[in-house]
Amino acid sequence: xxxxxxxxxxxxxxxxxxxxxxxxxxxxxxxxxxxxxxxxxxxxxxxxxxxxxxxxxxxxxxxxxxxxxxxxxxxxxxxxxxxxxxxxxxxxxxxxxxxxxxxxxxxxxxxxxxxx
Amino acid sequence: xxxxxxxxxxxxxxxxxxxxxxxxxxxxxxxxxxxxxxxxxxxxxxxxxxxxxxxxxxxxxxxxxxxxxxxxxxxxxxxxxxxxxxxxxxxxxxxxxxxxxxxxxxxxxxxxx
Numbered sequence: 001x002x003x004x005x006x007x008x009x010x011x012x013x014x015x016x017x018x019x020x021x022x023x024x025x026x027x028x029x030x031x032x033x034x035x036x037x038x039x040x041x042x043x044x045x046x047x048x049x050x051x052x053x054x055x056x057x058x059x060x061x062x063x064x065x066x067x068x069x070x071x072x073x074x075x076x077x078x079x080x081x082x083x084x085x086x087x088x089x090x091x092x093x094x095x096x097x098x099x100x101x102x103x104x105x106x107x108x109x110x111x112x113x114x115x116x
Numbered sequence: 117x118x119x120x121x122x123x124x125x126x127x128x129x130x131x132x133x134x135x136x137x138x139x140x141x142x143x144x145x146x147x148x149x150x151x152x153x154x155x156x157x158x159x160x161x162x163x164x165x166x167x168x169x170x171x172x173x174x175x176x177x178x179x180x181x182x183x184x185x186x187x188x189x190x191x192x193x194x195x196x197x198x199x200x201x202x203x204x205x206x207x208x209x210x211x212x213x214x215x216x217x218x219x220x221x222x223x224x225x226x227x228x229x
Contacts, residue, residue, distance in 0.1 A: 034217075041224075043205065043219040043220065043222055044160070044219050046217070049216070091157075093160075103215065104165060105217060107152075107160045109158050110158060112157065
């Protein structure tokens, strides 16, 4: 149980394009979803936390107008990278939890984003 | 300074051998400590989870220990297999932190024939 599906797994697009990444909890209701970014050989960096039905909370230094997050249902959150540039190329990973600190975060398999 | 430090940064061992990975943390107070395995190009997968009152937790060939007094944890891998090659990440959850995780720097393990 507790499967999180992330789509797409890999995307290559031209600079200036907006890219949407989906994160779905397949067999549980996720009141909270998290979006992370990971550069090669580095640890995951939290970008934002989203709770179903409310606005996402962004970490310091993360542009909310650049990285649009929508958590419209208990099983789906989306991250849209708007007007992507080469420096946005990274590995984006989502996680989902039932909400409280004692509930584990279940991670998706990530999305490799490459901006040409 | 990272609040969760891991060592070694990387490690190469022969198949069948045992190894121990270390994690030192300064995050306090914490709700729980988890060890994750992350294969290249994949998301992290939970191996073990321990609250501050637990000293050890096993999951197959993986055994994690926790010393809340010294704020140290270790992950011991027994009879390593080629498929154990991955990054192992120590992750601490803050109490009252809204389920936010503090990630360690990771140990890159390579198991060779």
